[in-house]
Amino acid sequence: MVSTLHHHPPRSLSRFFSSSSTTIKSRSFHSKPILCSDQSPSSTSSPQSQILSIRHSLLSRHVTATQLAESYLTRLKLTEPHLKSFLHVSEHVLKQAESLDHRIDRNENIGLLAGVLVGVKDNICTMDMPSTAGSRVLENYRPPFDATAVKRFKELGGIVVGKTNMDEFGMGSTTEASAFQVTANPWDLSRVPGGSSGGSAAAVSARQCVVSLGSDTGGSVRQPASFCGVVGLKPTYGRVSRYGLMAYASSLDVIGCFGSSVADAGILLSAISGHDRLDATSSKREVPDFTSQFISTELLGSKPLKGLRVGLIRETLDNGVDNGIKSAVLGAVSHLEELGCTLSEVSLPSFPLGLPAYYILASSESSSNLSRYDGVRYGNQATADELNALYGDSRAKGFGPEVKMRILMGTYGLSAGYYDAYYKRAQQVRTLIQKNFKTALDENDILISPAAPSAAYKIGEKKNDPLAMYAGDIMTVNVNLAGLPALVLPCGFVEGGAAGLPVGLQMIGAAFDEEKLLKVGHIFEQTLQGCRFIPPLIADCDAQ
Amino acid sequence: MKNSQIQPATQEKQQQPPQIKVSPQTHQTKTKTLDKITQDYEAIIGIETHVQLSTLTKAFCGCPYNYGSQPNTSICPICMGLPGALPVLNSKVIEFAVKLGLALNCKLSLNSKFDRKQYFYPDLPKGYQISQFDIPIATSGYLDLDLPVEFGGGHRRFGITRVHMEEDAGKLLHSGDGDYSQENTIPLTLGSLLMAACLLCFGNLLQVDLNRAGVPLLEIVSEPDMRNGIEAAEYASEVQRVVRYLGVSNGNMQEGSLRCDVNVSIRPIGQSEFGTKVEIKNLNSFSSINRAIDFEIERQALLHSQGQGDQIVQETRLWEEGSQKTVTMRKKEGLSDYRYFPEPDLPEVILTEEFVDSIHRSLPELPEVKRRRYEKMGLSMQDVLFLANDINVSQFFDATIAMGADVKLATNWIMGDIAAYMKNEKLSISEIKLAPEELAELIASIKSGTISGKIGKEILFELLAKGGMVKGLIKEKDLVQIVDPSEIEKMVDKVLLENPKQLEQYRGGKTKLQGYFAGQIMKISKGKANPGLLNKILLEKLNAKS
Structure with missing residues (x-):
């Protein structure tokens, strides 16, 4: 599947989406999962849970798992040359779908995620499938085990569709820092999908898969979700096992979920959450049934969120935030008020300190975590006649410039004589940030902010200006420093590209209160008017 | 200091009473003037001891560790440091650390943590060692011991600076090493993922065996309280005795379960500031500790006396068993920067008072307490040291006298015929067939006149080799003494x-x-x-x- 995929001659998008294109004419896009929904939605209607409709369709024998998988794979095959969201596509998807169909034929029980195609970020280990974290240093590396999150969704019937592109080791906000390819934003192919989980966000946005896993160290799930117009969920630190997630900054890293609806992101979270004896930092707290939040809109009263206290973080609408973003967020504020929420502005004085503290801590930890890529046990080993040269050459060849820069920064920050001024001070800032959030969340049920200061920007635009790129993380890094859960979901559009660019709203909750975020997010999403959820080009193609 | 033998300080694997052998010839060639020179200086000696814990599994993963296994047969993604693998602490490590901390009279840190010590070396798969830096689990203790009678005897108390938990590294195997032929370097069991556990460097094929990587260690740092080779060797030997009494390690130096690095400096007597410190490695026995230190003291004293004190530099020296010398291994150019920082993958180590108390209650009688008890029973220091040296011997002795056996007679039997038999047959006391209650019975039978001492000896050898009951043997062989x-x-x-x-x-x-x-x-x-x-x-x- 992969090889044929990549050997397709390049096609222009117009040709690709043209109905006269012979290559796709025979392919009915109507058989993609939207068919599973009871009514074929227009691109502006509220998103429905694809996971639940797949389950319904399979159980009612409307469609087979094989048909479903084929429809996704076909779309993937056609869109991939333009998007490049995958570094590897599994050869076993159809085989696994067939085996699921046999089980359904035999009336065997099937898991909640049966037949659901899941994209997995390439820094999350998948057994016997390439897992490179977007780095040359791990080119051709195939782990001997599945990450716990992968193992868990597989046990519920989920199928790994492939490995998604990313900034090398998660270091970047555009996915341009991948050692292998640049992923395009499905809303505008000249723009970045965000990062570092850009491949996972683009894949869900373009419906190349149903849901996907990403990782979020400083916003790497939420910012691409915002850029690609999908739902991105960053769980509380400790909610999901990190076992099998290639570490970038261990005290900040979490595995997160992408879906085309809040419900899908929530269902995927249910599947992968919970204590894991292989991760000493995973929480032993019980995992509530997140799916119970996803009640039908018809059952909602006129003020379904009556009494909910929502705090808008003042510092997130300061200078440096695009006007279009501000007005989209203010639109979201009005919408929340209409739903019955009590809105107030809250101040987190430590908010601006988060960015420098984050870059010190994340770089410091990464300088340590990436030490293991020394060319001794796996990856590409340089030929050298002396040990230090072997390390130096293997690492010089294996790592890209962004990674090298962060290793250097981190090594500096941890060095004797600098530790107190950098690492230790950043830890103190982190404590302060945690306290500020605690106070704000004692007074509010949730906090809201933009997910990013701008919508998706052009490929190459910030490539040579790392500080500008780092500044884009201002909305998200504080949440990682505090270890809190946050949900990003589409709330509006700004001008840009052919059809406008999506804007994401960030909702931040108290630790381990993903339940509340999902409930609010679901109601917000289901009641939002006039917001498109499927990139128009993909929707057009699906409508044909 | 240069006597020929230290009597049993400890027991090696075979459980033979160990001996710190110092050949009388070793130093005799040295001139009397050298002895005189050394008299003008005081040596300051501190020891860092690494104790490999005998937990069933490694510190942070489920792999077992057995010394001498085929290379890379006891490894998993975690101890290989594969991407995405995470450490989870084996709770036995904490238990053992608390045991040793208490046995060394330390103050325990109820809140400690792990840190990463970072450096590159092929035997260190993650590029950092999980260790404890600024908050070790135990600090400020001491260790009491009695010097052997042959060295003038005397009680000593040496300070313990700290005890901390850490993981061991793997081993480098050079292709030329006889022990590791082509045959046993293969099984990199995880197959394809190990594209190379081999390095081509220095023109040789260097291979890495990760079996030992991640095995738990306790590092014990002593205060610089020792003044000569014998004191240092006896300190190490007491550490070995304590870890064996506690059952936290087999303490075997040959297998590297107990490793000592010593720091030696000298200063003119009367001077308060310390001289330049030299570290000595490759000390594989107590006698090499003793001899290496005495060699080093003499080397440094000689340099001082010749006005070349500036040639004593901070460095790591290697003890060469063959030439009986220390030689430069590497010079230290300033302190290495290990860039320690708190290990984010592991939660803090929190000890509750209840946990510490329960460990305290479970501690066995420790060597020092045992020695004082035996002393009170009226035994000579020579006897005391012999009996308390090995926990199994002392338990055998304790069990014998618990059955009412005469203390002095039991001591004589154990130190005499039984020890001789064990030595000849190369058996440990737990391997002989004689049970303590039968020894007690034997002693009682002689004392009561039921059998003669001569018959008693015959029965003893029968019991040692074949086991059985004293009463049964006497009856069966009709050995009852004729007293009519x-x-x-x-x-x-x-x-x-x-x-x-x-x-x-x-x-x-x-x-x-x-x-x-x-x-x-x-x-x-x-x-x-x-x-x-x-x-x-x-x-x-x-x-x-x-």
Whole structure:
């Protein structure tokens, strides 16, 4: 599947989406999962849970798992040359779908995620499938085990569709820092999908898969979700096992979920959450049934969120935030008020300190975590006649410039004589940030902010200006420093590209209160008017 | 200091009473002037000891560790440091650390943590070692010991600076190493993912065995309280005794389960500031600790006395067993920067008072306490040190006297015939067939006169080799001593009657012949006649008719 995929001659998008294109004419896009929904939605209607409709369709024998998988794979095959969201596509998807169909034929029980195609970020280990974290240093590396999150969704019937592109080791906000390819934003192919989980966000946005896993160290799930117009969920630190997630900054890293609806992101979270004896930092707290939040809109009263206290973080609408973003967020504020929420502005004085503290801590930890890529046990080993040269050459060849820069920064920050001024001070800032959030969340049920200061920007635009790129993380890094859960979901559009660019709203909750975020997010999403959820080009193609 | 032998300081694997051997010749070639020079200086010695814990599994993963396994057969993604793998602490490591901390009279940190110590080396798969930096689990303790009698004896207390938990690294194997032929370097069991556990460097094929990577260690740092090689060797030997008593490690130096690095500096007597410190590695036995330190003290003293004190530089030196010298391994150019920072993958280590108390209650009687108890029982220091040296020997002894056996007699049997037998047969006390209660029974039987001491010895060897019960053996072999005077009298009469010529000679003044008669009588009694009674009756009869 992969090889044929990549050997397709390049096609222009117009040709690709043209109905006269012979290559796709025979392919009915109507058989993609939207068919599973009871009514074929227009691109502006509220998103429905694809996971639940797949389950319904399979159980009612409307469609087979094989048909479903084929429809996704076909779309993937056609869109991939333009998007490049995958570094590897599994050869076993159809085989696994067939085996699921046999089980359904035999009336065997099937898991909640049966037949659901899941994209997995390439820094999350998948057994016997390439897992490179977007780095040359791990080119051709195939782990001997599945990450716990992968193992868990597989046990519920989920199928790994492939490995998604990313900034090398998660270091970047555009996915341009991948050692292998640049992923395009499905809303505008000249723009970045965000990062570092850009491949996972683009894949869900373009419906190349149903849901996907990403990782979020400083916003790497939420910012691409915002850029690609999908739902991105960053769980509380400790909610999901990190076992099998290639570490970038261990005290900040979490595995997160992408879906085309809040419900899908929530269902995927249910599947992968919970204590894991292989991760000493995973929480032993019980995992509530997140799916119970996803009640039908018809059952909602006129003020379904009556009494909910929502705090808008003042510092997130300061200078440096695009006007279009501000007005989209203010639109979201009005919408929340209409739903019955009590809105107030809250101040987190430590908010601006988060960015420098984050870059010190994340770089410091990464300088340590990436030490293991020394060319001794796996990856590409340089030929050298002396040990230090072997390390130096293997690492010089294996790592890209962004990674090298962060290793250097981190090594500096941890060095004797600098530790107190950098690492230790950043830890103190982190404590302060945690306290500020605690106070704000004692007074509010949730906090809201933009997910990013701008919508998706052009490929190459910030490539040579790392500080500008780092500044884009201002909305998200504080949440990682505090270890809190946050949900990003589409709330509006700004001008840009052919059809406008999506804007994401960030909702931040108290630790381990993903339940509340999902409930609010679901109601917000289901009641939002006039917001498109499927990139128009993909929707057009699906409508044909 | 240069005596020929230190008596049993400890026991090695075979559980043979170990000896710190110092060949008398070693230092005799040194001139008297050198001895005089060293007298003008005081040596300051501190020891870092790494104790490999005998937990069933490694510190942070489920792999077992067995010394001497085929390379890379006991490894998993975690101890190989594969991407995405995470450490989870084996709770036994904490338990053992608390045990040792308490045994070394330390203050325990109820809140400690792990840190990463970062450096690159091929045997360190993650590029950092999980260790403890600024908050070790135990601090500020001490270790008491008694120097062997041959070295003048004396009680010593050496300070313990800290005890901390960490993980071991793997081992580098050079392709030329005889021990690791082509055959046993293969099994990099995780197959394809190990594209290379091999490095081509320095023109040689260097291979890495990760079996030992991640095995838990406790590092014990002593205060610089030792002043000579014997004190240092005895300190190390007491550490070994303590970890064996606690059951936290086999303490075997040959296998690297107990590794000592010593720091030596000297200063003119009377000077308060320390001299330049030199670290010595590759000390594989207590005697090499002793000899390496004494060599180093002499080397440094000689340099000082020749006005070349500036040639003593901060460095790591290697003890060469062959040449009996320390040689430069690497010079330290300033301190290495290990860029320590808190290990984010592991939660803090929190000890509750209840947990510490429960460990405290479970501690065995420690060597120092045992020695003081034996001393109070009236045993000589030589006996005390012998019995307390090995926990199994001391338990055997304790069990024997618990059955009511005479303390001195039990000591003599254990240190004499039993120890000799163990040595000849290369057995440990737990491998001999003799049970402590039977030794007690044996001692009691002799004391009560049921059997003679000579018969007792015979029974002992039977019991050592085959086991069994003293009572059963006595009965079965009809070994009960003849204590009936009339029975003995009959035998005496019989012998006198059968040897009229000798009787005449005796009565003629050749009284030495009494021994001959006694031997004859003992022979016909099959060794069972009570010797006292026999001699008494014999004398009466010999002298009666004269």
